[in-house]
Amino acid sequence: MPKISVTAVVVVLAVAAIGYLAFDPNAARDVNNWIRRQIGTSGAPDMKEIRSPNYTPVVPGNGL
Numbered sequence: 001m002p003k004i005s006v007t008a009v010v011v012v013l014a015v016a017a018i019g020y021l022a023f024d025p026n027a028a029r030d031v032n033n034w035i036r037r038q039i040g041t042s043g044a045p046d047m048k049e050i051r052s053p054n055y056t057p058v059v060p061g062n063g064l
Contacts, residue, residue: 023027 021031
């Protein structure tokens with residue numbers, strides 16, 4: 001019985017995964033979102049960088 005090479009198994013698994021994602025849009029979207037979260041480009045704004053230019057803090061006790 002011949003031994004199957006590791007490269008052949010990896011190629012078959014990669015082709016099967018790509019084929020599955022091509023026919024299941026929900027799974028493809030989930031994988032895409034997971035990858036974006038891992039590399040930090042989820043598209044959501046970073047709350048640390050959002051500024052409010054019209055914000056004036058109210059300090060009580062300064063008299064009216």
